[in-house]
Amino acid sequence: MAIQDYIRQRFFPHLWCPGCGHGIILNNLLHAVDELGLAKNDIVVTSGIGCSARISGYVDFHTLHTLHGRALAFATGVKLSRPELTLIVPMGDGDALAIGGNHFIHAARRNIDITAIVMNNRIYGMTGGQFSPLSGPGILATTAPYRTIDPNFDVVELARAAGATFVARSTTYHALETIDLLKRAISHKGFAVVEILTQCPTYYGRKNKEGEAAEMIERYKHITAKIGSKALEENPALIPRGVFVEVGRPEYCEAYEEVIVRARQEVAA
Amino acid sequence: MAKRRLRELVIRREWCKGCGICVALCPKQVLELDGEDKSVPARPEDCICCRMCELRCPDLAITVLTDEEEGDGA
Numbered sequence: 526m527a528i529q530d531y532i533r534q535r536f537f538p539h540l541w542c543p544g545c546g547h548g549i550i551l552n553n554l555l556h557a558v559d560e561l562g563l564a565k566n567d568i569v570v571t572s573g574i575g576c577s578a579r580i581s582g583y584v585d586f587h588t589l590h591t592l593h594g595r596a597l598a599f600a601t602g603v604k605l606s607r608p609e610l611t612l613i614v615p616m617g618d619g620d621a622l623a624i625g626g627n628h629f630i631h632a633a634r635r636n637i638d639i640t641a642i643v644m645n646n647r648i649y650g651m652t653g654g655q656f657s658p659l660s661g662p663g664i665l666a667t668t669a670p671y672r673t674i675d676p677n678f679d680v681v682e683l684a685r686a687a688g689a690t691f692v693a694r695s696t697t698y699h700a701l702e703t704i705d706l707l708k709r710a711i712s713h714k715g716f717a718v719v720e721i722l723t724q725c726p727t728y729y730g731r732k733n734k735e736g737e738a739a740e741m742i743e744r745y746k747h748i749t750a751k752i753g754s755k756a757l758e759e760n761p762a763l764i765p766r767g768v769f770v771e772v773g774r775p776e777y778c779e780a781y782e783e784v785i786v787r788a789r790q791e792v793a794a
Numbered sequence: 795m796a797k798r799r800l801r802e803l804v805i806r807r808e809w810c811k812g813c814g815i816c817v818a819l820c821p822k823q824v825l826e827l828d829g830e831d832k833s834v835p836a837r838p839e840d841c842i843c844c845r846m847c848e849l850r851c852p853d854l855a856i857t858v859l860t861d862e863e864e865g866d867g868a
Contacts, residue, residue: 529854537809538853544813548852556849700849726813739818742850 528555531565533585541576542650544738546697546723550615550644551580553700557707568611571600573625576651576725577617577644586613594625597632600639608638608778611711615642618659619649622678626658633687636715637777641689642707643680643718646725654728665732681769684718691717692770696745697724699766706768715776722749722764798843798860803835809855816847816856 532555541548558568568586572578574593581588587610591599600612621629621643632639648666649655656666661677684692691713695703703721710717724730724741735741750757752767803824812831825847826836833856835841841858848856 527857529857532854538811538855541852543811543852544815545852548854549850552849552851552854555854697850700846704849738813738852739815742815743819 526559528552528559531555531558531585532583536583539583540579542725542727544724544726544741545576545650546646546721546725546738546742547577547580547644549697549700549742550642550703550721550723551583553703554580554613554615554642554707555584556704557711560704561708561711563611563711567609568613569600569603569607570613570615571596571603572615573617573620574651575617575620575649576646577615577620580615594620594623595628596620597625597628597639597641601628601632601635601637604637604639604778605781608782612639613642613711614639615644617649617657618643618645618647619657622680622683623658630683630687633684633689633716633718635777636688636690636774638714638716640707640710640713640717640719642710643720644723645680645720646723646729647677648725648729650725650728654732664729667728667732680718680720681765684720685770688716688774689718689770690715690772690774691768693718693768694720694722694764694766696722696742696749696766698742698745699749702766709768709771713771715774797863799863800838800841800843801859801861803838803841803847804857804859805833805835806853806855807832809853811853813852815850815852819850820847 570581571589572581573596581590596614600614604612647660654667656669656673659677693706710719726738730741749766750763752765810832817825822840824837824841828834843860845858848858
């Protein structure tokens, strides 16, 4: 199918700003779903609040546009009651790791079979350009006119430490890699995290003099490198891309199913 | 693998917001922004069908339609 068959075309053109990377993530996600051959009725997308969260309105799957930071909590409920469905949870950096920080680490700890996508543009766009826990030190934001002093989370390390069993990173520049990583994340049995660096030309880019959308996206080519590449070896300051964690561990819904079976046996006995 | 040849570069004008990502990142400078800041295929004959414009379009406005070319380019 064409990727346009997976969206609610009546809401297009979408409301994201010109050049917003979130549209590229939507684009790549639809390609991943198409290449996996998943049926629209078997997918549930839950989202929280923010520019990123608008994505659930655009995809023609089962969708829940929920509370700020709580997309993973809603997804957990859906997955536990209907484990046969594929759960995909796109979140912004603030939504996932500030407001929803606890839901994020506990979903990872449980290893519930959900794909979490962290659309990291390092800023709260919808509310006017406040800095987020992923902004990092030294950037300009509406709430940091003299630059930020807060260190940022490393999403990969946080997800790994919390127990996620698939952890990867890509950027909006690296569309083919993103599609491949999303396919692997969605196919993975367990909690999968894919961080995608994405440009916010309107707030982050303008404030931090990173240029127009095209310059911002091209920048990802120069500030990142593939895991295991010579470029990364020579310059460890580059942000690594690729798969960081891919391990097997008991999945939450399957473990819960065993509890149900055990409980029924005890009641019957 | 059979070589792909461009059939048509379809751009939905009403969805394009003129961000210029496709224009700037096309390896063959096939695309341009017109007077209304909409992306148009100015040099489709140079297209190598890499589909990067389609995959990087934030507005889902671009589709690269291709034909499979026969082995000897017939």
